[in-house]
Structures are given as C-alpha cells and as structure tokens.
Amino acid sequence: MTRAVHFFSQGVKLSGLLRVPEGYGPFPTVVLCAGMTLTRDVWLRPNAEWLVEHGYATLSFDYRGFGESDGTPRCRLVPPMQVDDVRSALTFLSTLQEVDAARLGLFGVSLGASIAVATAGLDPRVKAVVAVAGPMDLGRVWRAYPGFEGFNAKVQAARQKFVTTNETTTIKLSRLLASDPETCRKIDTDAPQFPHWKPELTFESLADLFEFVPEQVVANISPRAVLFVAPENDKLIAGEELPSAFAKAGEPKRLITLPGLAHHEIYGSGAGFAPTMQAAGEFFAAHLIS
Structure with a gap:
C-alpha cells in the first residue's frame, strides 16, 4: 500500500x-534519502x-525547497537543513501505527x-544506515577538481549577494557534474x-555543500551499524571517500566495492542495483530485523 x-x-x-508491505505491522522502516x-x-x-517486497515500510520525501515540498528559495540546497528534514521524517514515522519506531533505518545514494x-x-x-556512492567530505571532493579556487571565489561572491540582497541564481546539475558525462546524460x-524534478540548485548554496563533512560524525554511529557501498569506477566521488569514512567508523561496519561500475549504474535498472540491494537487504536483515 502506498x-x-x-x-x-x-x-x-x-x-x-x-x-x-502486506501483512500485520508494525514494520521496520527505512527512510530513503535522495541525492x-x-x-x-x-x-x-x-x-x-x-x-x-522484503518486509520493510519505506518513506520517500522531498526535501524543503524541492519537488512538492514547501520552502523558499526554491532549489536552495543546504545539507544541515536536509539533515533536519530527515530527522523530522523519523519523528513523523514514530507517530504511525504501521511503523516500529525502534527499528528505523536510512538508505541514501550519492549526496543522499x-x-x-x-x-x-x-x-x-x-x-542502521546504508550509504551508497556518497562523498564524506564535500570540500575535499571539490578541491580535487582543477580550477576550484576560482570557482569557489564565484560561489563565495554569490553567498555575499544572497546575504545582502536575498537574491539567488541557479546552476544546472548537469553543468555542475560535467566531470561525469554518463551521469549528466542520465540526468x-x-x-x-x-x-x-527541477535538476538545478542555487549557486550560493554550493558554499554550504563545500563545508559539509559527514565524516566528522561517522564515528558517532557505533554501536549502531553502517554499510558503505562504493562503485569502483565512480567519476564523481573520489575513490577514497567511502574507505576514508569506513576507517573512521566504529563497529559494526561493512564496506563493499562494486567492481567496474560507475556512479550512474547504481540507480534503477543499472548494473549496480542488484548487488547494492542484495547487500542492503542482508545488512538490514541483520541490524533492523534480527
């Protein structure tokens, strides 16, 4: 039922x-965190x-400023606010009779x-949390790209303009992710x-993205469980992002690599979908159901 x-x-x-799912609840429930x-x-x-299909209730939602959710400016992407949105989703779920509030998990892909x-x-x-193909220090990822300092200067100028005038401009997602043509083509x-879906974000909000470092709190997840899934040939996310977070995380933790796969292949009908969901299913069965 949806x-x-x-x-x-x-x-x-x-x-x-x-x-x-069909049957009698309350059910273990997973919030899906979009990219x-x-x-x-x-x-x-x-x-x-x-x-x-495997016995979990799920909640998918639009972050503030995106999709069918309220919030202005539209398309303004501030990661700490999105974290607050997910936490509000958890609180909402705890009020529902179908949901087992003691068995809540997260599944996120890319920025999600x-x-x-x-x-x-x-x-x-x-x-329990499953993190698929996501950056764990966004500033570290962006600084690796040629020309970052000049680009960041423009971002900081846009932030100043937003603070002084409340005016925003947007940048298309495909332009921002141009280092990965396959993902841009999919977009x-x-x-x-x-x-x-409006695949763009306000330019000044990139400043907030550059300052976002989930790796700083990854150790706090233990003794709760975390699974990292890393496509081997991810052109968007530096190869050491998930291994770096894995090294800092406490137990129980797991890191799996998807050999030969790219960022865009983790979605939908892509070659990474089946192995990702098999791993996620085993992980959630161990840490949300057992």
Whole structure:
C-alpha cells in the first residue's frame, strides 16, 4: 500500500510517500534519502519497492525547497537543513501505527548517502544506515577538481549577494557534474519523466555543500551499524571517500566495492542495483530485523 503523507520540518511542510508491505505491522522502516536536487522517486522508487517486497515500510520525501515540498528559495540546497528534514521524517514515522519506531533505518545514494551518514551520526533513533556512492567530505571532493579556487571565489561572491540582497541564481546539475558525462546524460534523459524534478540548485548554496563533512560524525554511529557501498569506477566521488569514512567508523561496519561500475549504474535498472540491494537487504536483515 502506498499513500501520500505530509509532515513539517522547522515549520516547513514536506511531501512524501509512505509505502507499507502486506501483512500485520508494525514494520521496520527505512527512510530513503535522495541525492542532489532529486525528488522523492527520482531513481529511488525501485529501491523503495524492493524494500517493501522484503518486509520493510519505506518513506520517500522531498526535501524543503524541492519537488512538492514547501520552502523558499526554491532549489536552495543546504545539507544541515536536509539533515533536519530527515530527522523530522523519523519523528513523523514514530507517530504511525504501521511503523516500529525502534527499528528505523536510512538508505541514501550519492549526496543522499552523505545526508544519511550525517543524520545517523547525530540521531540515535537510526539503528542502521546504508550509504551508497556518497562523498564524506564535500570540500575535499571539490578541491580535487582543477580550477576550484576560482570557482569557489564565484560561489563565495554569490553567498555575499544572497546575504545582502536575498537574491539567488541557479546552476544546472548537469553543468555542475560535467566531470561525469554518463551521469549528466542520465540526468538530461530522465528529467522529463519527473515533472516535479527541477535538476538545478542555487549557486550560493554550493558554499554550504563545500563545508559539509559527514565524516566528522561517522564515528558517532557505533554501536549502531553502517554499510558503505562504493562503485569502483565512480567519476564523481573520489575513490577514497567511502574507505576514508569506513576507517573512521566504529563497529559494526561493512564496506563493499562494486567492481567496474560507475556512479550512474547504481540507480534503477543499472548494473549496480542488484548487488547494492542484495547487500542492503542482508545488512538490514541483520541490524533492523534480527
């Protein structure tokens, strides 16, 4: 069963979809954390449906300023605010009779993995978190790109303009991720299928992204569990991002590598979907059901 739900995060109304498996609850429940600019079902609907088929309730939702959720400026992406949105989602779930509030997990992909790890590091209600292909120090990732200092100067100027005038401009996601043509091609091809998805973000909010370091709180997740899933040929996320976070995390923890796979292949019908969900299924079975 799937139904539309609404809840509030710091006074902002958020829109989501709750999926509940057949049978008698309450059920262990997983919040799906979408990636950069993605709305609730862009590329993650198959993951949610897989989890429901295996006995989990799931919540997919739009962060503030995106999709069908309220919030202005539109497309402003501030990671700590998205962490607050996920924590509000957990609070909302705890009020539902279908949900076992003692068995809550997070599943995040790309930037959603970063948000999931940061949330789990702050909120002990998260009993298990799966982080797929996500940066753990966004400044470290961006500084590795040629021309970062000049680009960052423009971002900081945009931040100053926002602070002094409340004016924003946006940058298209495909332009921002141009180092990975395959992912950009997927964005441009798939975006028309999702009318509520606007694949862009405010330029000044990149300053907030550059300052976001989920790795700083990853050790706080223990003794709760964390699984990292790293595509071997990820052109967007530096190869050491997830291993670095794994090294800092406490037990129980697991890191798996998807040999030969790229960032865009972890989604939907991509070659990484099956091994990712197999690993996630085993992980959640061990730490949310057992």
